[in-house]
Amino acid sequence: MNNKNKTYKIILSGGGTGGHIYPAIAIANELKLRMPNAEFLFVGAKDRMEMDKVPEAGYAIKGLWISGIQRKLTFKNLMFPFKLIHSLWGARKIVKDFKPDVAIGTGGFASGPLLYMAALNRIPSLIQEQNSYPGITNKLLSKKAQKICVAYDGLERFFPKDRIIKTGNPVRQGLLDIDTKTDEAKNFFNLKQGKHTLLVLGGSLGAKRVNELIEKELDFLDTQNVQIIWQCGKLYYQQYKIYSNTKNVQVYEFLNNMDLAYAAADVIISRAGASSVSELCIVGKPVIFIPSPNVAEDHQTKNAMAVVDKEAALIIKEEDLNADFENNFSLLVASPEKQKQLGKNIKKLALVNATKQIADEVEKLLKN
Incomplete structure (x- = not known):
């Protein structure tokens, strides 16, 4: 047949x-x-x-x-x-x-x-x-x-x-060759040379606690020489769009060019939904997971820990963000070796x- x-x-x-x-x-x-x-x-x-x-x-x-x-x-x-x-x-x-x-x-x-x-x-x-x-x-x-x-x-x-x-x-096919798209991505997002690029992902609808964190830490992130691509989600865009184009921040309701967003990123902050974890393994960039605690059987924490246990990502639980975020983030941004190690280890877990x-x-x- x-x-x-x-x-x-x-x-x-x-x-x-x-x-x-x-x-x-x-x-x-x-x-x-x-x-x-x-x-x-x-x-x-x-x-x-x-x-x-x-x-x-x-x-x-x-x-x-x-x-x-x-x-x-x-x-x-x-x-x-x-x-x-x-x-x-x-x-x-x-x-x-x-x-x-x-x-x-x-x-x-x-x-x-x-x-x-x-x-x-x-x-x-x-x-x-x-x-x-x-x-x-x-x-x-x-x-x-x-x-x-x-x-x-x-x-x-x-x-x-x-x-x-x-x-x-399954992941979007455009993610399999993001290593070749770095220059295109930097032009697409009009990024500045010499700055670290942070990609913040809260899922298609948005993540309330992640958005609150980024808003609170904008001044701190500015001191870290960071520019931000912030996908805040459909439910929160009206609230956070005021920060777009301030302090090197770009705010998006939704990112239609995810391949370019991933290609542009030096560090990624993300929820730990299953599809996100699978995509991030293929992308091979250093990730800080902030799992949602509001899901059945706390499965996002389980998804994230399957990666963290292999020294392939960092995790900060929502209740620990105020205490741990600034220290963990600044240590990661200051260490190219740690970024390289996390990126290399997470890529090993990819099922392409x-x-x-x-x-x-x-x-x-x-x-x-």
């Missing part, structure tokens, strides 16, 4: 944050290269960022009325059962109309209803679990999925062992073929 010429229909679901969207787009791009005649459809949650980002990447998307369960009693929680039923009916109609040959889920609210309905219709499915500790949706979906692609060891306690394949997390391996597994499902 020649996959290249067959008109397969491939449905993908992943969203809510960039950490779920970009892996799905990366997988679709790889499959499209292999199967130019294939037809792709994404399914996301209405009013979430995938409804913009997926069409920007050139793919069609349909939205479901679905959201997650809040940790406290809210009106949204009371609406959840109605949203779930509505989204299951919506997913059923999408699957029935599109008739996919395979379904792929990368996490996020919409992937649950979509992959559940795909399984009910006996469509082979693959889920991609990015974290060291899976969420409830993927735990439930794994009972029906044929393949479960993971990025960490030890997930047999959550998933059927015979269906697990360790691939790593994740997207290709996941696409291989999808092709196997299509051939069965």
Whole structure:
């Protein structure tokens, strides 16, 4: 069978944050290269960022009325059962109309209803679990999925062992050659010679505590001869944009040219979401992780520690920022040797073929 010429229909679901969207787009791009005649459809949650980002990447998307369960009693929680039923009916109609040959889920609210309905219709499915500790949706979906692609060891306690394949997390292809883009990046961001460049990443929506830290430390960072590319996130841009172009600071809601942002950076401050960690391993720059404590099973700390334990990054917990940040940062910036060591060690952890391996597994499902 020649996959290249067959008109397969491939449905993908992943969203809510960039950490779920970009892996799905990366997988679709790889499959499209292999199967130019294939037809792709994404399914996301209405009013979430995938409804913009997926069409920007050139793919069609349909939205479901679905959201997650809040940790406290809210009106949204009371609406959840109605949203779930509505989204299951919506997913059923999408699957029935599109008739996919395979379904792929990368996490996020919409992937649950979509992959559940795909399984009910006996469509082979693959889920991609990015974290060291899976969420409830993927735990439930794994009972029906044929393949479960993971990025960490030890997930047999959550998933059927015979269906697990360790691939790593898909990353944007443009990150694989950032070493060649340094000059382009410095021109793009109009950076000054002779200054250290700090890239601050709080995720697509933003990280409140990270943003508060940077605002508080702007004067200190100025004394460290640092210029800052600060991605503060959609939720916080209006609050922090006043600092743009002051004290060598550039503030962005979102960075569309992540390859150039990484290429420009000398030091990176980041949350420790699974996709971010995977990308930073490939980027190979010194990183200070500030994990979010507000996630299930504190999985961001676990993700970060998997890197820190190999002397490949630094970590500062939120509760320690006031006490430790200035000392840790100034020591790192003052030591080119430490920067080089961290960059070299984190690059050793990169799983650069994740997207290709996941696409291989999808092709196997299509051939069965």
